[in-house]
Amino acid sequence: MNEEGISVLQQFIDEEITKNLAKQLNSAIEGLESPTKDRIREFILSTKGKQLRPALIAVTTKLLIQDTESQESRLARAYKFAIVIELLHNMTLIHDDLIDNAPIRRGKDAFHIRHGTDRALHDVDVLHAYALTLIKDDPAGLKLVLDYAYQVGLGNAIELEDRLDQNFDFEMSRVIKIMEYKTAVVFAGCVRLGCLAANREDLFTEALNKAIIAAGIAFQIQDDYLDILGNPEEFGKMQFWDIQESKRNLFLHFSMRTEHSTKIKEIYNKDIGQKNKEDIDIVLKVFQSIQEKVKEVRDQYAKLAIDGLKSIQANINKDDYQAEELIDFLLILSKYLIERSK
16 A cells, blocks of 8 residues: 555544553553563563554444444443453464464564563463453453454464474365454454444444455465565565465465475475575475465455445445444555555
8 A cells, every 4th residue: 555545544543542552552561460561561562563453443433433422431442342452462473473483573582582482371371361351341342352262263273283284285265264264353353343332233244244354364365475575674574484384375375286386395394494595495486486376366355355345335324424434444444454565
């Protein structure tokens, strides 16, 4: 997305939302006990990402609130959901880096590298349980969070089993399902939580869910693409790590349908972190040759997302300007997620 598009997106995710999220996040971290609190604070603040997930909840609620009298209480509920999602997201980052033995997270040493495996395991357990206690008195919100957290865990489990079993005979649908569970359902869940906080669950239709899921899948395909072919200075992650960890993605799927499949299997069966520069160069050359196939699938899901949102937009009650604003925002956000370079 160009600078103009990003500027439009920032009109929705404004300074007020950014400041409130930071304030609420700091307050939530303070509720932890030291030294876990100190390590978690350092990790979240020093490796701070785009925080799109919590912002998505807050913006959705803010756009949908219909009366000023309930605005404060509804936004307070939205921010609580947002912080829970952000804490759980950071928990999964620490956990995934540990499982993958990834040395770097956003240009810095990964949590388990800085603090050791034992502390990393302990801290993610504490953070997971603590995050859920923040909404223990909100049954509807807690149920949604648990449902989506389960799907994220299931996606991670499927991906891990395929890697450990050295499974190369997988269909594209399996890769897409992993992306849906690990990434896309969280984006959909954030919009649904925002609708819940605004008392507008009627807007979260199956059509909207499908459109956001499609955008989330396109987002993850773009993420995989940037890991292989993006600018490492812009991307902010350790380039080619998906190759090092033998990640099951569309690049691997399509490479198994080339004459180089045997060599790719040989390289991918090496332990994480044991692939040398020659291995990376061989895989990279094959992946570069099939990048158009990957981009084609990405663009298919991007089109599903945009067309789905436009269809919803065309059928919205014109008196419901809050719903119109939400769909406008989701269209802009979807384009950003898909076209981003970092």
